[in-house]
Amino acid sequence: MGAIIALFTWLGTYLDARYNSKTPWWTIGLSLFGVLTSLVIVIREVIKMGNEDE
Secondary structure, eight states: OOHHHHHHHHHHHHHHHHHTOOOOOOOHHHHHHHHHHHHHHHHHHHHHHHHHHH
């Protein structure tokens, strides 16, 4: 989970630096996308673990 968030945050900072953004929109957007993506992955895994008990 942390690796996904870190990867997307790093990519956002890279893109902000590459395009000389005054406001870090890439960093904000991609870090939020990383958080949502990792939450979806965790929720799917928890649901899958719950279904194995049946």
